[in-house]
Amino acid sequence: MxxxxxxxxxxxxxxxxxxxxxxxxxxxxxxxxxxxxxxxxxxxxxxxxxxxxxxxxxxxxxxxxxxxxxxxxxxxxxxxxxxxxxxxGCDLKKEMRYLDEIIEESSKNYQVWHHRRFIVELIGESVAQGELSFCEKIIQDEEKNYHAWQHRQWVARTFKVPLDDELSFALKMLLIDSRNNSAYNYRYFLLTLHDKIEDKNMIDIEINLAKQFIRNIPNNESAWNYLTGLLINDGITANSDVVSFVEDLYDTTPEDKRSPFLLAFIADIMLENIENQVKADESAERAKQLYTELQKSDPVRVNYYKHQSLLAQTMLVKSQTKVAAK
Known part of the structure; x- marks a missing residue:
């Protein structure tokens, strides 16, 4: 035997x-x-x-x-x-259940997410809503899981999921953690995916949202980056409300409490003014003053701010040369 x-x-x-x-x-x-x-x-x-x-x-x-x-x-x-x-010719639904288990155990493994995308493509649109729910589950366990956010982007792009639903999801995650850069990135991705980046009403709504998050947490770098991204097409100075907002924030915040992101944002406004030849002399002086402040409040990047201060002066000289040549 x-x-x-x-x-x-x-x-x-x-x-x-x-x-x-x-x-x-x-x-x-x-x-x-x-x-x-x-x-x-x-x-x-x-x-x-x-x-x-x-x-x-x-x-x-x-x-x-x-x-x-x-x-x-x-x-x-x-x-x-x-x-x-x-x-x-294996059962793909069974494979999806298998992947659920693997991802829950190893959610930062690129290969398993890549495999999941392959299986979803084979099954088709019928699993789109389930994929959004699965991503949400993983993201709720770890709010900044890069792979889960990337997969959700892929699902939204591939199956053209409704914009409002996804904006609501991104907002929910931002209300949980307004520093969640992945949620801001996803929100910006949605605007570009649905060709809303040129929609003035939509962008105004997003700008107001970013401003609210900045008011609540001025040192929230993600919100400042999101605000900058929203303004990138027309330039920061094109939106007078934003300019007034940051200047007011500067004036009402004690010097030792001012966020380095606020200072850097206003400095960018000054550089844009120099480039556009709007009060170039005053803007250059203000930019250099802001970069001096930044060297104190953010000493880690002191060499960068010194470089930016020199850049402001260089831009001013170029601006004066252009004016003289006219």
């Missing part, structure tokens, strides 16, 4: 006796060797053999799951799994 093997290793599995495993050779040894377990060496030795044989079968799918468990970031394993899935 044959004994039933209780070993988890493939080399001891009767169902794999027809396969000769391919173990790492001497030429693969490196100076700094990565410590791996016996089951890792065993599973990947059989995976190598499978690659050579180009076998695609149910048992290979199980082997791939073991390899993924041991190293979920291995691109070749995921790629071969995609080949097996399509050739074997």
């Amino acid at each position: 044959n004994e039933i093997s209780t070993s988890p290793l493939y080399k001891d599995n009767a169902d794999w006796k027809d396969v000769t495993p391919i173990y790492p050779g001497k030429d693969e040894e490196v100076a700094v060797k990565i410590a791996v377990t016996e089951d890792f060496i065993d599973a990947f030795a059989y995976f190598r053999a499978v690659l050579i044989k180009k076998e695609k079968s149910t048992r290979v799918m199980t082997l791939l799951e073991d390899c993924i468990r041991l190293n979920p970031a291995n691109y070749t394993v995921w790629q071969y799994r995609r080949l097996c899935l399509t050739e074997l």
Whole structure:
């Protein structure tokens, strides 16, 4: 009577006796060797053999799951799994459930998100809403998970999901954490995706939103960046309300409490004034004064601010030369 093997290793599995495993050779040894377990060496030795044989079968799918468990970031394993899935005609909904589990355990793994995109593309639009819900679940667990936000962008772009629903989601995440740069990026992405970046009414709404977040937390760099992005097409000085807003914030904030982002934003206004030859002399002096303030409030970037101060002077000279040449 044959004994039933209780070993988890493939080399001891009767169902794999027809396969000769391919173990790492001497030429693969490196100076700094990565410590791996016996089951890792065993599973990947059989995976190598499978690659050579180009076998695609149910048992290979199980082997791939073991390899993924041991190293979920291995691109070749995921790629071969995609080949097996399509050739074997596997249940894609089942694969999605499998991916749910893998992502919940390893949500910062690029390969698993890439694989998920492949499966969603095969299934089609019917899973779009489910993907948004899944992304929300992952993002709620970790609000700045880059891969989840990128996947949500892909879903929104691929399946043209409603703008209002996604703006509401982004706003909800900003109300949870108004410093969440990923939520600002997503909101800006939505505006460009739906060609709203030129819509004055929409941009005014977004500007007011950014201003509100800045009022609440003046040191919120993400909100300042978002505001700058909204104004990039026409220039900062084209929006008089924004100029008044930041000047008022400057005047009403004690000198030692002024945000470096506020100072830098006004300095950008001054540089824009010089370029547009609007009170160039005064703007250059104001810019240099602001960069001096910034060297005190943000000493980490002191060399950058010194450079910007010199830039303001250089821009002024160029502006004066242009005026003299007319």
